[in-house]
Amino acid sequence: MSKPILQIALDVPLARLFDYLSAGQHVQVGQRVLVPFGRRNQIGIVMALADSSEFAIEKLKPITQVFSDEVPLDAEVLSLIKFSADYYHYPFGQALLAALPARLRQVAPAVARKQYCYQITGAGQQVDMESLPKRQRVLRMVLQALQNEGAQSEAALDALSGSARKAAKELVSLGYAVTEQVLAVKRVPAILETPQPALNAEQAAAVASITQEVQTFKAWLLHGITGSGKTEVYIRLMQHVLQQQEAHGAAQHSAQVLVLVPEINLTPQLEARFRARLPQYHLVSLHSSLSESERLHNWQLAQSGAAQIIIGTRLSIFTPIPHLKLILIDEEHDSSYKQQDSMRYHARDVALVRAKRLNIPVVMGSATPALESWYNAMGSQVQGVSATPSQTNKYGLLTLKQRAVSAAQLPKIDCIDTTKVNLQHGLTPQLVSALRLRLERKEQSLLFINRRGYSPVLLCTACHWIAPCTRCSSRLVVHLGQKKLRCHHCGHEQRIPHQCPSCGDADLHPTGHGTQRLEQTLASLLSTARIARVDRDSISRKHALVEILDRVHNQEIDILVGTQMLAKGHDFPNLTLVGVIDTDSALHSPDFRASERLFAQLMQVAGRAGRADKAGQVIIQTAFPDHALFNALRSQDYASYANDLLLEREQVQFPPYVFTALLRAEAHDFSLVQQFLQLAFTGARALSQHVVTYDPVRPQMERLKGMERGYILMHAHQRPALQKLLTQLVYQLRSEPIAAKVRWAVDVNPLEF
DNA sequence: AGCACGCCGACT
């Protein structure tokens, strides 16, 4: 007799489970159920079965429905989500439900794209073919196929005969066959398999190292410059792992691989390459541009083991993958792996935990690894970088220094001092003549500017008033095309005023340069050039980016102007010049991670120049050409720059030398935020001597979307001390009345302040 | 988080 009490996780911000009566229904752990909760019905996941409840038994309600036709979530994923919810101090039920495809969070049953599969019964097996009427040719044919070849899918039946499905149904009604629903596996049309390129020595060494230890947990950092062929290493590793068959009971299961990729853009390219090179394996993707039914279907294919390659963005780290044997993380330094709301998890860190628990390898690739990863791969190898043995050499380090296309040269990088030349509309003469040269040679150029819009500020020349956002502590950006002022933080829009609201003067000037203005300037300066702009404003439609990139490939574009959207993974063989307009603000940002990010970004854009056999040039306009960052960039020396940054971080005791966490709070009324944070601050100080807690402060963006913000920072040398404090602090705060009046959240290992 | 209940201001 099954246990009568069900402990169920629900999508509510309460860190506990809810007890229900199973009402005699057979229910398993991990199963999806519908339960009455307050006045409404909620979807829940069964976490445990029990004989008794701490809650008054007469108050327990019976569950409404069990979705018993669905595969329950496996213990491994449930436990991974439990770990994450604890580690990131987020309510477990919400973490769990958020990890499911939206279709599974809705009350309606999830109608998966399923198809019937026919299986022979014992009775059917015994049937003598001769006992069936000779004239029912198709019926006999189907029965024979079932007897001799086993289960038949609808597609297989269709291949036998047009009326085979009808015959199969008849066999079912005779009791000779049964149907079972299986997931429809959509066969991707065969792509011409591209030939396997030869590996260079470095690639071969990397593959060999990893495949040697492919049966156990190990984290690998694959540090390879742009164009060094990291993708080829991924492909070889997948081939190696997928060829292994795993005996699981009587049946053989193919291994599965999870590939994590940063958000948007990049996915189709990598996916296409994997499909072309690994056409024999079933590949599915999980990302935000899928429709909800596609997402559900792909998720179920991963869960059922039918999909062997799962390529997805950060949320896919929580997908059930029963035969997971390898995790690949492309561009591991990318900040889109960190969720910036609800549960603030880092998919890379969760992946490391998952791999460790499964005892499988995880391979993180990047040209510019996150400093945390570099530190874990380096440790004592770096001169001057000290670390305790437990923190060092945690990762295996594999380096790819050569570009895979042997003819390809590293681009030449020049910094032009903007303080020593006359700028024409923000452009140095050197950059303008370099652009002219490319036009003459019929080569392409890319201009990188990290500001969209026409100009970042609207300034009154008379009284120096600057158009502010009313809901955020930010300036409104001028968008001349739509004749609007727009806040890039909250989306607020207003018309461009004709006179200054402060002094009444009509001399309002757009000041500074954005992508739109740069595009306009180029058009007037280089009238023959065909220019395209790529930023969030010009790429409103889903396929707009693809269209523009196609035009670039077809040589219909001479100059591409855009934001960091352009930085990633697009190969343009005829692109030989990259110009970087203005990144100086990041050099002196109060955010200690700004220079790390800028370096990664510039390395990435620089990698766009001269990919094929043509030498590339990178021109960076800056007022600080001697900055250490540019020196390192010129020599394309990530390692020495990263080691310098590590030394700095060690001196000031910043991550990765300490573990940090934030307690963030926001409210319409700042005094509530202050009260709450003060209370939390005193609480945290009292709770632990091993954790350093700083006074409440305000973030760079003090006000956002009409909410006044603040936070306290905590750091510790030992992760467990910090975790313990956070657990106790969150527990205490939940019972404080003020905690209900502000929006607050814990951010473990925050990336932004 | 929802969604109730609950007690005070401007409306048909």
Place this chain on the structure above:
DNA sequence: GTCGGCGTGCTC
């Protein structure tokens, strides 16, 4: 006289 403002409290 009601509709509705969002304060506080609960959900197995």
